Amino acid sequence: MNSQKAKKKAEMDLAAEKPLVEMPKSKIVFYFSIVWLLYFIDFVARFGVNPLYPLMQKELALSDPQVGLLGSVVLFGMAIFVLPLSYVADRWSRSKLVSLMALVWSACSIASGLARSFPMLLVARCGLGVGEASFAPTATSLITSWFKRSQWARVLGFFNSGASLGIFVGSVFSGYMAVTYGWRAALILMGIPGIILGLLALLIPDVKAQQKAQSGSEKEVKLSVGSAARVVAKNKSMLLIVLFYGLYNMAIISMIVWMPMYFTRVMEMDVPKAATLAGLTAILGVVGYPLGGYFSDLLVKKDLRFRMWLPSVMAIIVAFLFAAGFYMKNIPIIFAASFLCTFVNPSLNASSQELVPSWYRSVSLGVIIFGMQFIGMLGPYTIGVLSKNFGLLNAMVYMQIALIVCFLGFLYIGTIYRQDCQRAQEEEAAAKL
Template sequence: MAVGRFNSYQAQVLVVLALVNFVNYIDRQIIFPLFSLIKADFALSDFQLGLLGTVFSIVHALGTLPLGWLADRTSRVKVISYGVLFWSGATFLSGLAGSFRSLLAARALVGVGEAAYTPAAAATLSDSFPEEVRARVQGVFNLGMFVGGALGLALGGIIAEWAGWRPAFFLVGVPGLILALTVLRLPEPPREKNAERVPLPLLLRVPAYVLVLVSGWLVTFAGYAYISWGTEFVIRYKGFGLREAGVSLGVLLVVAGIFGVLGGAALADRLAQRFVWGRVLAVSGGFLLSAPLLYWALHAPSKAVFLGAFFAGAFFMTWYHGPVTAILHDLTPPRAHATAMGLYLFVVHLFATTLAPAVIGRIADRAGLLAGMHTALAAQVAGGLLFLLVIYYIRRDGLRHPALAAYR
């Protein structure tokens, strides 16, 4: 997908929003490598450190739905710009925190700002590009999650070692403040000015959409379980050292993720040209192809076998990042795109990312971490199979459910 194939507006909006997403994930992940220094400064327990991540996740989840709803009813460009400005300012303020409570409040505010971004930005991209490239455009947008997230972890450690934890927040907060002004200069994407707005309860009458929510919850639970417990698993079961585990898994995940996101998005768009449910098939296929490879990795007899199987499993699992947003927008009218994405993020963040680490930890306490990872794998397979059921409902009801036929 060459940027040169797009007009100047399309190229500008894709580059700017992908860059903002890149900064988004740097700001989100920067805190984790700073934990040891923050703990020493404020004399915190591990539980209090964990709250810094949990509070962000809860606030972020609760904010995505109302802010997505707002983006469908007002200027999406302004919602994006103000959200970026808000979270970047809160990131900068995190470096000024004089107590644990003030740092906790600052991280909660980061969650509010970031909650405004993804629903509005994803909807803006879908409104700005033809439907036939929707998954690929969303895939490029989602690359920021892998590259920015990995760079956030690396930058946090480097800056903290060089200058302390406070300058880390200062340095990563500034680019967002600049980008917020850049976003504000983007033209508003074309929308039907007089189109009737879709009531939120009506989306829940669409079986295919509801199944995407449930499937997304299951596979996000699995993915976040792998991320939160993967390093500890390879240390306990595969003989990795802490540094070796972090570097090996981080590099493999970024590389596999880049190829997986772009490859899965391209395949999804190609399948969508042949079948109305083609993008769903790409998502389901990715999860189901990934599962046996990740099972092989969990039971691998050596580090080399583990890393190879993990890379292949991660490649297929990351197929879904571009297509799932495209599917949500395929199933809903343009006036509901941000709301549909906001509800999806509300469900997966509140009921998956906030629960997965604790649930897997409780299983590990009782039956071992391998059993916990098997639980995550079972959730992944269940999510992949449920995505196949989405195909049934699209074949029965069409891509746009009759309940939404009156809305454009």
């Protein structure tokens, strides 16, 4: 009996080491480059607006809560549409959906620059969130189909580096563009590259068609909303990750959105300098995301529970560093916190691919991102309200309470994570018999 179990485990481990689809390395590099560049442009368009808030606030007479709402409404659009679009990705075509989403968010970035009132700007930013809603889960499911499981966290860490570079380039570009040409021109120009790359994404082949051609099998797992919901609902680890990743995102997104305003208002910097510093805090993720993914994969080889325990340790360290940095107005400490906070995402994103069979990977990360955005959208607006009542400095410090809660949450998930991953592997193996 023990030998049969050992043989079964060995077969499952071997299957997990094979990519879902096999292609020449040159093609993988080309397709990966397209989705990486799109993720980069995604974050240029999403966060390049942050340094523009002081100028927008002055021209449109916006209050702090209204500024916070402009950041939150993007996450609202993402939260509402991430699950339906992730389901469409698994049922339809992941590559075509990636292309469509890029075209939508790019058009809405241009519309943001043309908006003449707060309501028009609010609708345009919400539309941008809708366009970006399922890009990350859909792109992640494409990427994990091209690489072996033991490489996932590292590859996804490098993929996430596009987000950090996008925040940096978007912040610096928009800050200097706004001073020279105005904030409207900056938003319009940020929408153009996504249209070009969105059309280029149509060259990426469909994963399901490739998998069927390579396996020579006509057998296909039938997907339904009900089956997807059942897979998620019975997975305790995933449900808790949705909650605590959401809290984590609420805190980190709040820091990103309000960082330029913190530098201009609390530390009395001009807009270009504040934009550059805010961008530099983000670019640290170009190293932090891949490094976090590397450590995650390295630790998981020793014990799968480290997929959750690494984020737990990072959350508590980052909470105290951010609180100290903001309170002391110490830029090096703020930079240290901004660097270490990027260690968390590769582990949590990889977990979404480990906790479910391969045909639910887009839906799985979609569910997690739903929690990230639905809970996360409360962050920027909450900072705005706290800032109005207690001042921006105190608001930034108070938000770190969410990270302390995440430390405890991820610590607990680690104790049940291994069993839930094993269940997903067994379900996939059984479906292939």
